[in-house]
Amino acid sequence: MLWYIGKRLLQSVLTLFIIITIVFSLLRLMPEEGYLGAAAEKMTPEQQEIILTNLGLRDPLLVQLGNFYMDLFKGELGTSVTYRTDVPVTTIISEKIMYSLLFGLGAVVMSLVIGVPLGILMAHMKGRWLDRLGTGYIVFVVAVPAAVYYIFIQMYVTDLFNLPLLFDEYNKMSWILPLTSMALAPTASYAMWMRRYMVDELNKDYIKLARAKGVKERTLMFRHVMRNAFIPMAQYLPATILFTITGSIYIESLYSIPGMGGLLVDAIQRQDNSVVQGLVLIFSSLGIIGLFLGDLAMALVDPRIKLGKGGSTR
Amino acid sequence: MGSNNEKPRILSIQNLIIKFKLRGQVLTAIRNISLDLYKGESLAIVGESGSGKSVLVKSIMGLLDKNGFIDQGQILYKDYDLAQFNTEKDWLRIRGKEIAMVTQDPMTSLNPLKTVGKQIEECVVLHQGLKGKEAYERTLKLLRDVGIGDVEKRYKQYPHEFSGGMRQRIVIAIAVACNPKILICDEPTTALDVTIQAQILQLLKNLQEMYGLTTIYITHDLGVVAKVADRIAVMYAGDIIEIGKTHEVFFDGKHPYTWALLSSLPQLGSKGEELYSIKGTPPNLFNEIKGDAFAPRNPYALNIDFVERPPFFKVTETHFAKTWLLHADAPKVVPPQSLQAFFEEGRRYAHE
Numbered sequence: 001m002l003w004y005i006g007k008r009l010l011q012s013v014l015t016l017f018i019i020i021t022i023v024f025s026l027l028r029l030m031p032e033e034g035y036l037g038a039a040a041e042k043m044t045p046e047q048q049e050i051i052l053t054n055l056g057l058r059d060p061l062l063v064q065l066g067n068f069y070m071d072l073f074k075g076e077l078g079t080s081v082t083y084r085t086d087v088p089v090t091t092i093i094s095e096k097i098m099y100s101l102l103f104g105l106g107a108v109v110m111s112l113v114i115g116v117p118l119g120i121l122m123a124h125m126k127g128r129w130l131d132r133l134g135t136g137y138i139v140f141v142v143a144v145p146a147a148v149y150y151i152f153i154q155m156y157v158t159d160l161f162n163l164p165l166l167f168d169e170y171n172k173m174s175w176i177l178p179l180t181s182m183a184l185a186p187t188a189s190y191a192m193w194m195r196r197y198m199v200d201e202l203n204k205d206y207i208k209l210a211r212a213k214g215v216k217e218r219t220l221m222f223r224h225v226m227r228n229a230f231i232p233m234a235q236y237l238p239a240t241i242l243f244t245i246t247g248s249i250y251i252e253s254l255y256s257i258p259g260m261g262g263l264l265v266d267a268i269q270r271q272d273n274s275v276v277q278g279l280v281l282i283f284s285s286l287g288i289i290g291l292f293l294g295d296l297a298m299a300l301v302d303p304r305i306k307l308g309k310g311g312s313t314r
Numbered sequence: 315m316g317s318n319n320e321k322p323r324i325l326s327i328q329n330l331i332i333k334f335k336l337r338g339q340v341l342t343a344i345r346n347i348s349l350d351l352y353k354g355e356s357l358a359i360v361g362e363s364g365s366g367k368s369v370l371v372k373s374i375m376g377l378l379d380k381n382g383f384i385d386q387g388q389i390l391y392k393d394y395d396l397a398q399f400n401t402e403k404d405w406l407r408i409r410g411k412e413i414a415m416v417t418q419d420p421m422t423s424l425n426p427l428k429t430v431g432k433q434i435e436e437c438v439v440l441h442q443g444l445k446g447k448e449a450y451e452r453t454l455k456l457l458r459d460v461g462i463g464d465v466e467k468r469y470k471q472y473p474h475e476f477s478g479g480m481r482q483r484i485v486i487a488i489a490v491a492c493n494p495k496i497l498i499c500d501e502p503t504t505a506l507d508v509t510i511q512a513q514i515l516q517l518l519k520n521l522q523e524m525y526g527l528t529t530i531y532i533t534h535d536l537g538v539v540a541k542v543a544d545r546i547a548v549m550y551a552g553d554i555i556e557i558g559k560t561h562e563v564f565f566d567g568k569h570p571y572t573w574a575l576l577s578s579l580p581q582l583g584s585k586g587e588e589l590y591s592i593k594g595t596p597p598n599l600f601n602e603i604k605g606d607a608f609a610p611r612n613p614y615a616l617n618i619d620f621v622e623r624p625p626f627f628k629v630t631e632t633h634f635a636k637t638w639l640l641h642a643d644a645p646k647v648v649p650p651q652s653l654q655a656f657f658e659e660g661r662r663y664a665h666e
Contacts, residue, residue: 211377213415
């Protein structure tokens with residue numbers, strides 16, 4: 001087991017380095033005017049050159065990359081170039097990351113708590129009204145673009161329940177709508193998967209044998225079917241959880257939540273390399289951690305995955 | 315049908331009709347079957363795919379698919395009429411505890427995420443009322459009983475660590491762990507290779523004696539039947555058309571379908587000649603069947619076979635067949651040449 005974890009961990013770190021290096025290289029391909037900001041036209045070419053040299057952009061590419069990694073190992077992500085000049089990137093991100101994480105985690109918990117039981121119930125009552133209702137909900141959420149029902153919720157539901165239109169840190173009520181909006185889509189997908197895998201399992205021979213040996217339908221559901229249906233879920237869950245946490249750009253701008261979502265777009269537009277690199281590092285770390293956790297969860301719940309030097313077989 | 319004075323009756327199916335709703339149509343899968351099962355015997359139900367063998371035994375355990383239902387008839391077991399059962403609570407009194415089942419495909423019949431020990435123990439706890447250490451010990455004993463060695467280690471292993479034959483032994487252990495009175499084996503050897511088949515059949519036979527079980531085998535393999543069954547019921551198109559002691563059906567079969575079935579045994583074919591096969595296809599069960607269901611494929615069919623359904627004609631005290639050929643007014647018809655030799659040989663063998 002430890003061997004397996006170590007191996008996967010090493011793979012993850014390697015992947016992370018590759019991603020960062022690619023992003024670093026791509027950013028260096030962008031036109032240089034962006035670094036000079038609005039004042040570029042008034043500068044002489046010499047002045048421009050001085051600014052660019054000070055930013056370290058005239059060093060050979062490998063040296064730049066080396067410097068970047070040196071800083072990274074010290075836990076520094078550099079200072080912002082244009083977004084908020086000379087403010088450390090860590091400071092900029094840490095001011096915002098809490099909002100994104102809180103909303104993301106809130107939405108994940110909400111969608112799991114509602115989505116998974118909904119899927120189980122739908123599988124249990126396959127073909128009956130609850131199943132149809134749930135399927136309708138899933139189809140709606142998947143088929144209608146998110147922006148449409150996000151705006152709809154903000155426009156009408158605020159009136160309906162007299163909820164605040166914009167996010168306000170000190171007003172707990174203002175958390176409700178953004179959270180609900182964010183949870184809608186993941187709830188649907190958890191319900192859909194759970195239902196699907198449960199139905200798959202219910203049709204298998206071992207369920208017939210369990211029935212024949214006199215296991216109660218309820219015990220059968222909880223002890224046999226649910227756990228087995230969770231295995232394919234276990235693989236997807238961490239990655240989707242992280243997707244939910246990081247994928248809230250639209251909601252954040254809609255309710256003017258001071259989160260991370262808008263920051264990346266801003267930073268790219270202003271060509272603030274160090275901020276972009278910092279954000280990419282965080283997002284890709286989260287993604288890779290998600291995949292790592294997914295594999296780990298699979299290995300923990302499925303005895304058919306053999307761990308050890310033989311590699312994994314199924 | 316088929317009285318037997320030595321043993322008491324344990325299960326009695328009377329005038330059972332089972333129908334299925336399918337795509338807006340109604341299909342009659344079991345067409346008025348009556349069958350008695352005697353304590354301690356082993357009965358084999360043979361017939362081709364779609365003849366209703368599985369449906370018949372599933373109805374005994376309340377495991378019919380959702381669109382299937384018992385239209386009329388009774389299934390008497392102890393003081394219950396199983397045909398009237400419709401809640402889960404009713405069936406839980408029967409499933410496992412009284413009637414257990416060995417399923418067909420051992421590769422998919424076990425829960426892949428539970429150790430085999432736990433899967434057997436689930437039955438022990440559920441039906442024998444044992445807990446903890448006692449249940450564990452009983453599970454180990456069951457593993458030993460079905461011929462698995464190194465039981466402590468095997469208890470903790472998962473199904474994927476067992477071979478097909480071993481898994482079938484586990485499935486059998488699960489069925490026996492329920493401590494049932496009746497054991498239904500639904501094609502227990504179909505998914506196994508021939509050498510393993512023989513071992514599994516021997517095991518089932520041993521367990522039957524050890525635990526005093528009454529067994530029902532469902533199979534389309536007459537070779538299996540010959541090895542294990544005391545009695546044979548031949549099914550065709552949802553009806554039992556011949557029933558009797560194994561040697562009676564094998565060596566003195568009366569129904570032309572039984573003849574056809576026996577003639578198509580590869581062992582009976584002579585080298586260089588084409589193996590016998592039954593012409594035509596079984597009737598469509600969506601339509602109402604008039605007369606003898608086998609008549610259209612039956613070279614010996616009489617006119618009445620197309621008009622009126624034959625009743626059971628008594629051959630001996632234990633042997634009955636549903637064919638008009640046994641009627642006193644019917645013309646004398648003898649089984650095909652190749653079969654006669656087989657019958658002759660068999661009878662001689664049976665006498666010795």
